Amino acid sequence: MKKIKVNVIFGGCSSEYNISLISASSVIRNIAPEKYDLILVGVTKKGDFYLYNGDINNIENDTWFDEKTCQKITYSTNRSDHGFINLETNEVTHIDIAFPIMHGRNGEDGRLQGLFELASIPYIGCDMLSSSLCMNKYLAHLLVGMNDICVPKSYLFKKNECTLTHIKETIKDLPYPIFVKPLRAGSSYGISCVRNESELEPAIKEALKYDTLVTIEEGIDGFEVGCAILGNEDAIVGEVDEIDIANGFFDYDQKYTSSVSKSVLPARLDIKTREKIKDTALKIYDILGCKDYARIDMFYTKDGKIVFNEVNNIPGFTTHSRFPSMLNAVGYNFKDIVDKLIEMEVKNAQIHM
Numbered sequence: 321m322k323k324i325k326v327n328v329i330f331g332g333c334s335s336e337y338n339i340s341l342i343s344a345s346s347v348i349r350n351i352a353p354e355k356y357d358l359i360l361v362g363v364t365k366k367g368d369f370y371l372y373n374g375d376i377n378n379i380e381n382d383t384w385f386d387e388k389t390c391q392k393i394t395y396s397t398n399r400s401d402h403g404f405i406n407l408e409t410n411e412v413t414h415i416d417i418a419f420p421i422m423h424g425r426n427g428e429d430g431r432l433q434g435l436f437e438l439a440s441i442p443y444i445g446c447d448m449l450s451s452s453l454c455m456n457k458y459l460a461h462l463l464v465g466m467n468d469i470c471v472p473k474s475y476l477f478k479k480n481e482c483t484l485t486h487i488k489e490t491i492k493d494l495p496y497p498i499f500v501k502p503l504r505a506g507s508s509y510g511i512s513c514v515r516n517e518s519e520l521e522p523a524i525k526e527a528l529k530y531d532t533l534v535t536i537e538e539g540i541d542g543f544e545v546g547c548a549i550l551g552n553e554d555a556i557v558g559e560v561d562e563i564d565i566a567n568g569f570f571d572y573d574q575k576y577t578s579s580v581s582k583s584v585l586p587a588r589l590d591i592k593t594r595e596k597i598k599d600t601a602l603k604i605y606d607i608l609g610c611k612d613y614a615r616i617d618m619f620y621t622k623d624g625k626i627v628f629n630e631v632n633n634i635p636g637f638t639t640h641s642r643f644p645s646m647l648n649a650v651g652y653n654f655k656d657i658v659d660k661l662i663e664m665e666v667k668n669a670q671i672h673m
Contacts, residue, residue, distance in 0.1 A: 323355065323356055323357045324355065324356050324357070324416045324417060324662070324666055324671060325356070325357045325359055325414065325415045325416045325417070326351060326356045326357065326358055326359065326415075326416065326417050326419055326662060327359045327360075327361060327403075327404075327415040327417065327418045327419065328344055328347060328348055328351075328358060328359070328360055328361070328419045328420075328421060329344075329361045329362075329363065329418060329419070329420045329421065329422060329427075329432070330343075330344030330345075330360070330361075330362055330363070330379060330421050330422065331344075331362045331363040331364060331365070331384075331422065332363045332365075332367075332422040332423075332424070332425075332426055332427040333363065333364075333365060333366060333367035333425070333426045334422065334423065334424035334425045334426050334427055335424055335425075335505065335509045335530060336422075336423035336424035336427075336509070337365050338382065339423050339424075339636065340421055340422050340423050340424075340427065341379050341380055341382055341384075342380055342638055343421050343423065343636055343637035343638055343641070344379060344421040344637075345376055345377075345379045345380040346637055346638045346639055346654070347419070347421055347637055347658055348360070348376050348379070349376060350639075350654050350655045350658045351658055351659075351662070352655070352659060355659075356662065359371070359413065359415055360372040360373070360379075361393065361404070362379070362384050362385065362390070363422065363427075364385060367426065368392065369392070369393050369394060369395070369404070370385065370390040370391060370392055370393060371390065371391045371392075371393045371404075371406060371413070372384055372389060372390055373389050373390075373391075374386065374388075374389030374390075391406055391407075391408045391409070392406075392407045392408060393405060393406050393407060393413075394407060395435055395436075395439055395441070396412065396439060397435075397438050397439050398439075399439060399440040401414070401439070402414050402415065402439070402440060402441060403415045403441070415441060416442070416666075416669070416671050417441075417442050417443065417444065417662065417665050417666065417669065417671070418436050418441050418442070418443035418444070419443070419444045419661070419662070420432055420433075420443060420444070420445060420634065421634065421637060422634065423634055423636075424505060424509075425455075425504060425505065427634065428451060428454075428455060428633055428634045429451055429452055429455040429504055430447075430448040430449065430450075430451035430452030430455065433445070433446070433447055433448040433451050434448040442665050442668065442669035442671070443665070444612050444613075444661050444662065444664075444665050445611065445612050445613065445633060445634060446609070446610050446611050446612065446614065446633040447609065447611055449609060450608055450609035450610050450611060450633065451633050453608050453609070454608055454610070454614070454630075454631040454632075454633040455504045455633075456503060456504055457474075457501060457503055457504075457535055457630055458474060458476045458503055458533075458535045460608060460628075460630065460631060461474060461628065463607055463608065464604055464607055464608070464628045465628075467603065467607050469600060469603065469604065469607075469626070469628055470625050470626060470627040470628065471627065471628045472499075472537040472538045472539075472540055472627060472629075473493075473494065473537070473538045474535050474536060474537040474538070475490055475491055475494075475535065475536050476503070476533060476534075476535050477490075477533070477534045477535070477536070478532065478533060479528060479532040479533070479534075482524050482528060482534060484520065484521050484524070487520065487524065487536065488517070488520070491536050494536070494537075494538045495538070495539075496514065496515055496516055496517075496539070497513050497514060497515045497539040498513075498514050498536055498537065498538060498539055499511060499512070499513055499514070499536070499537045499538075499539060500512045500514055500520070500523040500524055500526075500527050500534060500535075500536050501527060501534065501535050501536075501537065502527045502528070502529075502530035502531035502533070502534060502535075503531050503533035503534065503535050504531050504533070505530040505531055509530050510526050510527045510529055510530035510531070511527070512526055512527070513539070540619040540621060540627050540629075541621055541622055542619040542620050542621035542622060542625075542627065543562060543563060543564075543565075543619065543620060544562070544563040544617060544618070544619055544629065545560055545561065545562050545563075545587050545589075545597055545617075545618050545619070545620050545626075546560070546561050546563070546583075546615055546616065546617050546618070546642055546646065547560055547561075547597060547598055547601035547615070547616045547618070547646065548613075548614075548615050548635070548642070548643045548644075548646035548647050549601060549602065549605050549610070549613060549614055549615075549616065550612075550613050550647055550652070550657060550660060550661070551612070551613075551660075551664065552611060552612065552664070555602065555605070556647065556650065556652065557598045557601065557602060557650075558643075558645075558646030558647040558648075558649060558650055558652075559585060559586045559594070559646050559649035559650055560586055560587045560589070560594040560597045560598060560646070561583045561584060561585040561586065561587055561642055561645070561646055562583070562584040562585075562586075562587035562588060562589070562620075563582075563583060563584075564582050564583070564584050583642055583645065585645055585646065585649055586649065587620075589620065593620070593624075596626065597618065597620065597626055600616075600618065600626045600628075601616035601618065604616050604618075604628055604631065605631075608631055610631065610633060612661060612664060612665070613635075613643070613657075613661060614631050614632060614633045614635065615631070615632040615635035615642060615643045615646075616628075616631055617629040617630050617631070617632065639654050644657055
């Protein structure tokens with residue numbers, strides 16, 4: 321039986337570079353070697369692409385980049401090549417499926433997906449348009465809100481509009497606390513919870529470190545719930561989880577370094593409410609054109625409303641991350657999830673094993 325060549329791409333020119341290394345390491349360790357030939361490509365923080373032939377442990381601890389184990393490559397936009405060119409040997413490597421595990425900008429925002437579409441390389445995950453929409457918090461809210469799903473009231477500002485006077489005048493109908501966010505960043509980078517007017521200016525400056533567009537949203541009086549979705553026409557919906565935070569909001573430190581916050585699975589809600597959250601997540605998944613997998617984050621308010629927050633179209637993918645944990649709660653272990661993602665794309669691309 322022919323082995324499928326699966327190209328896992330990790331790293332990236334993004335503030336989420338280190339998170340990608342951890343996620344990709346977990347995925348790589350759980351790809352069945354008897355079924356698939358792994359081809360690893362690492363992307364440096366500067367955005368250079370390298371074929372990597374070293375130890376997986378070196379990816380996780382960010383010591384992967386070495387002249388002995390890396391060769392510079394570029395993906396070929398010639399559709400007949402169906403792969404990448406080794407810039408040191410001039411050889412073309414054919415790949416069957418690309419599996420990008422790159423969070424944030426330049427990996428999750430449609431740019432890499434557009435490259436694969438141009439090169440006619442099948443890939444796992446949301447397509448170019450869907451990825452771009454999911455990453456653009458403001459547009460995602462507009463589209464979802466047009467389909468009778470609650471979204472936070474928000475305003476969008478370009479960098480040259482980010483004067484304190486203009487912003488204060490524009491958002492005067494939003495009661496504090498409010499959230500100031502870079503438009504296209506993940507893992508809560510650059511997000512601030514602003515509790516009063518004196519905190520507004522530093523929050524805007526922080527958001528502008530990550531994007532030239534800033535969105536300011538009303539605070540939602542509720543707690544965050546999430547839903548993992550795997551598949552397309554017959555999508556599998558994971559159990560609903562709940563984020564339990566002692567104080568503040570679910571920022572980068574709370575997500576990755578804090579012992580103060582925790583994910584409660586299943587969420588402390590009755591079955592009927594959890595089913596309603598799952599149905600809402602599926603609707604959002606369809607509205608934004610998601611493919612293969614995503615994690616839908618929402619708020620559940622004190623008065624029983626479900627409010628859309630954001631979509632993570634390449635969610636955290638370690639064995640203890642929220643996405644696989646929610647699917648594990650409905651009977652899918654980590655290896656099952658990875659295998660199903662690859663199998664879906666093999667079938668979709670009509671590749672014969």
